[in-house]
Amino acid sequence: MLCYWGARVIEGFGLVQPDQVKHGHSGIRSMWPTSKVQDMSAGRSFLGFIQDGKVSVLRLRSEDCDCHLETLDNDGIRRIVCGGDGAVLLSDSGKVLFMDKPTVCKPLKSLDNRQVIQIACGDHHSMALTNDGQLFVWGENSHGQLGLKKDHPTSLSAQHVQSLSGIPVAQISAGGDHSFVLSLSGVVFGWGKNSAGQLGLGDTTDRHVPTLVKSLHWKKTVSISCGGEHTATLSKGGTVFTFGSGCHGQLGHKSFKDEHHPRVVAELWGSKVSHVTCGRHHTLVSVASSKLIYSFGCEIQGHLGNGELTTQSVSFPVDLPNECNDEYTIDKLIAGENHSFALFVKELESKAKSNPGSGVLTLNDRIIDRWLSGTDAWAIIKQEINTVFSSAASVNGSFLKTSWDNHYQTSEEHCGLDFDLVKTSFAKLSENKSLISEVVKVVQQALLPSLNANPTGVESLRVYLLLPELIRHLKKQKIELTEALASKILQLEPDACKVLEKYWSKLPDDWLKSLMKLFHKESAELIGQVSCGEMGYDLTRRLKKFLQILQMINQVCCSANRDIANRDFIIHEIHDLLVTLETTLRTVVLWILWAAFNDDWEDTLKLGDHCFKTITILVKFPFAVDTVSKQRIFSYLEWELLVSFPDPDKMASHGNILHINRESVLTDTLKYLRQQTHSFRNPLQVVFIGENGVDMRGLSAEFFSLISESFLKCERKVLEVHESSLVWFNPDNTKDTRDFYYLGVICGMALFNDLYINIDFSLALYKKLLQLSPTLNDLEELSPLEARTLKSLLEEDEEEVVDMFSFDFTVKGKKLIPNGDQIPVTKANRQKYVDLYVDFVFNKSVKKQFKHFSEGFSTGCPLDAWSIFHPEELQELLQGSPEYDWKELQQCASYERCSASDELIKNFWTVFFELSEENKKKFLMFLYGTYRVPLGGFSKRPLKISLLDCGDAKDRSPEAQTCFDRLILPKYSDINTLRDKLIHAITYCKVFGRA
Template identity: 50%
Template sequence: MLCYCGEAVCAGFGLIKPDSVNTATSAISFFHPKSKIWDLAHGKNLIGFIRGDGNVSVMKLHIDGEVKCGKLKSLDLKKAKIRVISCGEDHALLLAYGGNVLFMDKSNICRPVRDLSGRNVIQIACGDQHFMALTNDGQLFTWGQNSSGQLGLGKGEPSSVSPQPLKSLCGIPLAQISAGGDHSFALSLSGAVFGWGRNSAGQLGLGDCEDRYFPTCVSNLSKKKTVFIACGEEHTATLSKGGTVFTFGLGRYGQLGHNSFRDELCPRVVAELWGSKVSQISCGRHHTLALVGSSKTIYSFGCGEQGQLGNGQRTNQCVPLPVCLPPECDPGQTFGKIIAGGNVSVACSPRQDEELHSISKTSPCKGTSVLHDEIIDRWILECDSKTWGRAKREITKMFSSASCINGSFTDKSDKHYKTSSEQSGLDLALARLAFEKLAKRDTVLTEVQKVVEKALLPSLGSTTAGAEALRIYLILPELLRVLNKQQRGTWLTVSLASAILNLDPDTSDDLMRLWTRLPYYYYRTLVKTFHSVSVNFMTQLTTKICDYWKELCSILGVLQKLYTINNQRVTGISDECFYIKEVGDFFVSSDPQDEQGMNIFRNFMLLQLEEHILRGCENQLLVNRETALADTFTRLKTNPLDYSLPLKVTFLLEDGLDYGGVQKEFFTLLGQEIKATSAVQASEDSGLLWFNTETSGSTDELYYIGVICGMAFSNHCYMNVGFPLALFKKLLGQSPTLRDLEELSPVEARSLRNVLMEDEDVLEELCLDFTMKGTDLIPNGRKIPVTKVNRQKYVDLYVDFVFNKSVECQFKEFARGFSDGNPWKVWSLFLPDEVRDLLYGTAQYEWNELRKCATYENCGASDELIQNFWTVFFELSEENQKKFLTFMYGSARLPLGGLSQLHLKIVRCVCADADDRFPVAQTCFGTLNLPNYSNIHILQDKLVHAITFCEVFGNM
């Protein structure tokens, strides 16, 4: 049965003889069509019907601007069978089985929309003069008039006669589209609502009346579990999963149902329908219908001037009231679909032997395709070439679309409706099981890998319209997990890293917030995936198998982000999971005589700069050994260096070219002198340095000390200035803790630990308040005693004062200098203790390792001269052994990995006056020229003298 009311139309719409339409006892007319009506749509000036055989008939309701019904005419569809129709002002879109779209013009002539051919469209929508189409892979196309931005393509964009992809919604898995007069809406699978176009009365629900030229999220509908959107000419209604109705926009005719005729700029619940569990809604030009399925009641409200409210009157109505159905209707009559279109209302009720088209359901059309077990099971079955060809096409369609992947693996409960930057809405266990199942057939997994790498990842942009579009970055690591098990997926990992680093700052922050709430095992998988690839690349770079600088940078950049948020997680993983032990080999693997190798560290973050640009460009620094620090300060202040270039140091009145050895000795000297400056002071307990709290924050001295430390780091020279780990934590944006105070000032830290452990009465006897050295830790801290309740706060504030507030200006100057002196910012990729070790070097001496790494020229390990040398060396005191390192390498500090990472080459020098000569060290190359001494005693005397008086470079 089909019931209708409203604007005068031809009785029965031409579907039946006029005298067969029952209009005697009610404001509502009804009849039983002779043939099945699968679907119908009502526009401003026409109505269309899809017959049971897939053919379409349309009727014009206004001809030449007059209310005048035309005849019901069948359309020439060229054998196409239609399953969905949508009507605009004078036009219509028809969606055929198979996904093809036809456009019907004013003359009722239908033509295929060729730009959409082969795209498998699943939904269509018409505004007055604009059109929308959604494909099964989640792409949304718009075309038509763009006077108010209703196409969503941007301000100033012209109208378009051909479909244009709406790129700003890429990655959002869409469930439904809807078009009003000059405004448009799209609904995601997890209930996010996006609106754009005309907003003259607030019909976009954004709190204002400004038109929008791009899709904009309606934040007031977030987490409301929206499942359907209906658009009128200037108002909008939404339906939640629980049956709640929200309306907004023009209220002049009462079409919002809020017991007023006022416009609403934000979504507002229709209170009169609260608790009724509405199952369908529909918007006409200025009226609204709502169906409560459980009570089989239709409610209407809004403009009733043409009788379209079905209440027997022709007045406007601002509250929902039940439609007066004809007495002839069965009280148990079930309505499959309600349609409010133009100034007409229609309700369809199927016969008991009929099945209404699926468009009548609460979720009217299928949305973006998603991955599920049934599809995977079909792919992994053994099949013939024809079936496999179909599977490959499906894999390409699915895995080339971010929307399809983002709509997959959602939480089966309603949690996914709460998707935000705080919650992904995913059940990653489903993703893990799916990819493990895909891996059971290698050809399928290989095809998936290829499509993701070649099509999906390159399609990802730098911005997203919402949190649902970020799910791809949580799902793909599960694919990488199964690929890594098979020693595959390295380049896919690199591509994913590049996509992550390409995100704009706000989008990147949203992703990092999702990472902080990622379940422990999936977060650990994420870290392990990028960590293992970074180790692989670093190993290959160390052994010079391949040159993967750019790729390594991308991987390390993501690892840095993951490490940054690790401490913010409730269940963080151990810092050791981020530690890359190969980093030591990486930085010491280059041949000192290899210019490219020596510039590796400097070029690390400047990957686009060709090596030849740096060759011949360097910073020349001439200093007096006795006043090295003062000379360096003067040079930096009066003639600043280009810190991106290599450093070459010369000591005044000393011979020797700097191939790396002179600068090592230079930074060793500076490290010693910095400890004696007034800018820092040593802790009485530990001897470690910290900023002098009495130093003015305006002084340049700390800035230039920071510059020098940065230069040492970027030039790969060791300089132990004696700061604690807390300094490096602060440089990396981490907060020092009580454990850091234990390193700097053990006695002070022990006292604070006692405060945390003492009983209440003991705390009272200590008479502590919230001050430190006369300074309030909080406002009026002198008047606030430390108690058992607030002692943790006291300790936290105490530590914060020591490391932060008391030295805020001093640290700021140092950090600015460190960053300027080391412009590549590569240090930000490491852990605090790694940065410390890379700047300080290590002091763990396994002296046998030096002998193991030694090589010889003009002699062998078994020669008497060499045997005597090692006998003398191992008999030296540890202090003299360290002096030997300074003699050989310019510093007693060791690279990560210890002595085994050094290059020691002993060259036997044959000369007649050997017993009168001293050993000579080529510091830059780790080469010892050892005369052929006649006996061990002379060798010992000469060696000890050389290492004791070796301070003047080039002179003995």
């Protein structure tokens, strides 16, 4: 049954005889066509019907009501949409035809190779959606209604809206000069004319590209309808939102004002509306449960259907004939310019009716089962695979979590995917070699190349979550697909990349671990290939990409506190790479020494060079390298720097030798450095004036210990020792800033020469060097009392107690913010105060000091590869390990001309373990020139004890060959003599290696 009302038209439309039209209340007519109406549409000029796949078009001439019926002999038409100037038709095979004259119907050739599933028509533009989720537009672009960017010309051929290529579109709609699409997850995009706010964006500025309507987020939008200059949306629960022009009351808000944001039609609240459609100046809604139709807007020609001929800004029910409430239900509502139509079908027909082929083809468990069953021909399956896996829109619309409408919550925090369904579906798909092979081919050749670096909407990013799970199940072409995926992720614009990282941070544990393992495994395999002698730019290029993705995942795990340990990111194959490099270097050195080159000479050099290039890549990804390997990498790069960039001029003039007096270490050193003759790229050589020692690291080690103490005791007070015994820059020393520069130079030189400083800097210093921000925990390490007070301030629940702290925004009289002394710290602003306090201590108060120190550090250590270390590792490299495992010192000791079972050695260890902690450290200073423990413990610098069998042992003191880590121990006759001599040696040692 068809009901219609509004401006005068020819009785029966030629579908029935005029006398078969029944006239009801309020000008509503009803009729029963002899042939079922499959679809119909009303525009400004035409009214179209589809019956048995054939189209009938009626020209509407409002000026004289002269209606003329035309029939088009086009079989297989299933959809018609009438616009302002003409109509667009859709055939059963997915072909699009357009009609601008009642008797002329032409195919739209630019869409010949596409299977279209939806069409829409505005006043002067049209839209078509294909089964793979691609949106095409054509017509006028006066207000940007084509969505093809500003100044794009009018187009008579269909143009692809590329910005929406990744959005799984559920519905398209075209208004007068504006356009909308709705995604499967209820996300709404609008563009085009916005003079009355019909885009719902809060303003009246036209948009030339699809723009997200943020105010409709999470409203569970299921349909959209565009009018002349207004828009209506329907939510899943039946709530109607309208926005745009309200001058005719068409928004239903009890007013005639325009609305620039979507607003609920309050009069319909609780009605559970099932359908909404917009005409040019009026709106119709239907409620399936009550079989009622409501209307509001312009009523001048009776197109509201309630007997009134005035505009109405609130909804009133349409006076439907009594037959509509019996065995019929509403199938379709059509609101034209001056007409309204309601198509009714019988209840049984409505339940049986479906609309196949109107949605984008997406992947689900049912389709995969059908593919696996083999019931369809292979050609059909291949076509479906191509449709789904060549389109980002189709992939992004697959496997949505529909339980509890979860996918409607899609946002930057929620991706809307059903992870369990994805996992089981891809596992099944991978079992069939033919299917998975075809999928891989399509993904590699079509999907990945099509991905947009700047996608519109967060739904476009689901593909980056789905593809790793698909790749994980592959056995072939895994590395190629992984590389292609990595390339696309790295090409993403920063905003899109941030959203993807948020999605990663919310992944289930097993998914996040699988993602990490995918790129970890591929990185490890590439490093392993280099270790085995394979070379080529392609290897290092791939490795860099994989490591970049792995770094992103590592940062996500750290910031989100995910349960993946840092050690899981370490690539142990790096050890093999370093072994290969070491072997190669040793071979090259031997060839040079022996002048015995063979046919493998050039290949070996190339392998060494390739290993070095691989190592320089690893420097940028410290999370993947264990501490020991980092030290080795740093050492190799030091060696390469020395070999590749020697400084013979400076070496020749002074030999890179520092001559100093023990009594004036700091003065002599600064004088030497100011001469600017030192080559920082070469090892330091130290000579203590008046002493015969030759520097083979031992003298240099002692030098750095002595100059560290000099800086701590410096009268200019460069450093401050806090109550924690840790050291920080003196914020009050702002005049002698060059002292901080030279302090940095000394620290950099110590690092470059693999030696230690005896200054216990706070970990915050190393964070700052690595461009990381110190935190309240760092302040607690440096100044426990200060930090505990601040923590108490943050933890206090009572506002009154917070006020009792009587803090303002100052630190030691320094204002943290303008007028800080006038602003009290309250419960509301205390976090800001604490953050500013920490920033002041570690940054603002020592800005100049740190700047000069950092510059000096980079000068003293010309190899910037120290950035490979974590702050804790860099701290231990420069200051030594804080752990003193004395048992380890004993266990790692070796012996010359004696053994661990000798009485003398037993007595030595007995005496050693009797020593106080301070004297044990003095022993280290005596033996090594520093009391700092190497990173990795005493095993990295083991003690050697050499027996001196002489007749005058009782007159001799122990001696230390510092350069060789050797203790020369006379053969004392008893333990007491040994004790006295050892304590005297470590206490009164002033000259290198002697008491």
